[in-house]
Amino acid sequence: MRYGKAACFAALALLAAPGVEAQESGVAAAFADADQNGDGALNVDEYVAHFVSLFGGVDADRDGRVSQADVPQVDPARFGAADANGDGYVSLGEAVAERMGLFFDIDSNRDGALSVEEIMVFERERN
Ligand SMILES: [Ca+2]
Ligand SMILES: [Ca+2]
Numbered sequence: 209m210r211y212g213k214a215a216c217f218a219a220l221a222l223l224a225a226p227g228v229e230a231q232e233s234g235v236a237a238a239f240a241d242a243d244q245n246g247d248g249a250l251n252v253d254e255y256v257a258h259f260v261s262l263f264g265g266v267d268a269d270r271d272g273r274v275s276q277a278d279v280p281q282v283d284p285a286r287f288g289a290a291d292a293n294g295d296g297y298v299s300l301g302e303a304v305a306e307r308m309g310l311f312f313d314i315d316s317n318r319d320g321a322l323s324v325e326e327i328m329v330f331e332r333e334r335n
């Protein structure tokens with residue numbers, strides 16, 4: 209269940225690959241899943257926690273890193289950008305680092321939290 213809903217948000221959150229998974233209904237469902245305190249916004253803690261849980265879903269063999277083969281939907285250019293040390297794998301640390309950069313791109317009003325609207329706008333502008 210976690211993987212099903214989370215996979216939608218993964219398109220946004222996990223290496224930001226555009227695609228059918230990123231459709232707005234999927235984003236909204238994944239957002240609700242990630243918004244643990246139900247205040248309608250994702251703070252940094254919720255954002256990172258959600259992403260760590262996503263990473264666990266993708267990292268099938270639990271070695272703490274993900275190869276391109278694990279995430280075929282991710283654009284290889286994005287994957288390469290996230291793979292900061294160029295070893296062919298995106299580690300949890302690399303992924304979180306990449307994700308935190310995106311957080312501030314998405315948080316257009318700079319209030320330190322992401323609204324679903326901010327995510328939708330980000331998705332639309334990017335695609
Ligand atoms: Ca929240
Ligand atoms: Ca790496």
Ligand SMILES: [Ca+2]
Pocket residue numbers: 315316317318319320321322323326
């Ligand atoms: Ca915001």
